[in-house]
Amino acid sequence: xxxxxxxxxxxxxxxxxxxxxxxxxxxxxxxxxxxxxxxxxxxxxxxxxxxxxxxxxxxxxxxxxxxxxxxxxxxxxxxxxxxxxxxxxxxxxxxxxxxxxxxxxxxxxxxxxxxxxxxxxxxxxxxxxxx
Amino acid sequence: xxxxxxxxxxxxxxxxxxxxxxxxxxxxxxxxxxxxxxxxxxxxxxxxxxxxxxxxxxxxxxxxxxxxxxxxxxxxxxxxxxxxxxxxxxxxxxxxxxxxxxxxxxxxxxxxxxxxxxxxxxxxxxxxxxx
DNA sequence: ACAATTGCCGACTAATTTGATATACTTTCT
DNA sequence: AGAAAGTATATCAAATTAGTCGGCAATTGT
Numbered sequence: 001x002x003x004x005x006x007x008x009x010x011x012x013x014x015x016x017x018x019x020x021x022x023x024x025x026x027x028x029x030x031x032x033x034x035x036x037x038x039x040x041x042x043x044x045x046x047x048x049x050x051x052x053x054x055x056x057x058x059x060x061x062x063x064x065x066x067x068x069x070x071x072x073x074x075x076x077x078x079x080x081x082x083x084x085x086x087x088x089x090x091x092x093x094x095x096x097x098x099x100x101x102x103x104x105x106x107x108x109x110x111x112x113x114x115x116x117x118x119x120x121x122x123x124x125x126x127x128x129x130x131x
Numbered sequence: 132x133x134x135x136x137x138x139x140x141x142x143x144x145x146x147x148x149x150x151x152x153x154x155x156x157x158x159x160x161x162x163x164x165x166x167x168x169x170x171x172x173x174x175x176x177x178x179x180x181x182x183x184x185x186x187x188x189x190x191x192x193x194x195x196x197x198x199x200x201x202x203x204x205x206x207x208x209x210x211x212x213x214x215x216x217x218x219x220x221x222x223x224x225x226x227x228x229x230x231x232x233x234x235x236x237x238x239x240x241x242x243x244x245x246x247x248x249x250x251x252x253x254x255x256x257x258x259x260x261x262x
Numbered sequence: 263a264c265a266a267t268t269g270c271c272g273a274c275t276a277a278t279t280t281g282a283t284a285t286a287c288t289t290t291c292t
Numbered sequence: 293a294g295a296a297a298g299t300a301t302a303t304c305a306a307a308t309t310a311g312t313c314g315g316c317a318a319t320t321g322t
Contacts, residue, residue: 263322264320264321264322265320265321265322266319266320266321266322267318267319267320267321268317268318268319268320269316269317269318269319270315270316270317270318271314271315271316271317272313272314272315272316273312273313273314274311274312274313274314275310275311275312275313276309276310276311276312277308277309277310277311278307278308278309278310279306279307279308279309280305280306280307280308281304281305281306281307282303282304282305282306283302283303283304283305284301284302284303284304285300285301285302285303286299286300286301286302287298287299287300287301288297288298288299288300289296289297289298289299290295290296290297290298291294291295291296291297292293292294292295292296
């Protein structure tokens with residue numbers, strides 16, 4: 001299940017996408033609109049800033065804004081950033097240690113197909129689609 | 132992400148489906164074949180027995196067997212039994228308290244569609260398909 | 263210049279889930 | 293009787309989740 005970090009991150013990006021493009025939107029404004037704790041949102045924003053999806057600006061009339069068009073940001077990217085992976089099972093996430101049982105595993109094909117479906121769905125969905 | 136409970140349960144069902152239909156297969160045999168701790172598998176089997184997917188028989192030449200044809204058991208059923216839900220987000224799982232933010236939520240439609248895809252995929256996949 | 267505003271950073275915590283393990287007991291067949 | 297098997301209950305350590313808190317740094321409107 002997608003955690004609040006991933007879910008909130010998407011809502012946050014959509015919220016920013018709805019604002020005037022060049023304006024810096026303060027966190028307190030977003031938090032209030034989205035009904036999410038400001039303190040908790042900070043953690044999420046920090047990651048998004050580090051990954052250069054948004055930029056922050058301190059001081060009066062500071063805030064956050066997107067660094068690129070919402071059309072060019074997929075939901076998959078954001079989810080992978082926040083959740084680490086969207087793989088349905090541990091053995092399909094990147095960096096997973098190879099499973100010695102894999103060759104005999106009766107279920108791996110099913111998980112692989114489902115993983116592909118998932119990546120396809122979220123990889124085609126952009127932030128702009130949700131605005 | 133699907134936990135080991137769900138994943139092991141499916142492998143276990145497939146393993147049983149591969150055995151002679153009326154024979155009781157002892158847990159130790161399954162555990163060895165599937166490389167899963169016998170003690171841990173017990174927890175999983177207990178749930179499957181309680182839900183009447185399999186029956187256990189004590190004593191010598193005892194073990195477990197399926198109660199119905201593998202063609203009639205979907206992966207979705209097993210996953211829901213073991214994981215509680217396959218919903219991608221909390222607000223779509225059954226028994227979730229209604230979200231006051233739902234009407235304004237920019238992402239609920241996406242999650243709902245993905246949830247439908249998921250239920251469709253696993254609802255059509257049966258244990259027999261994995262044998 | 264300065265005070266208010268806003269982001270940035272690291273640590274902390276409480277509750278829950280996960281992936282088991284251990285022990286004792288009951289049932290059944292030979 | 294005794295071995296082989298399932299049944300039941302309890303416990304546990306580690307990780308994850310969802311948040312909170314306090315303080316520092318940057319910026320700007322006046």
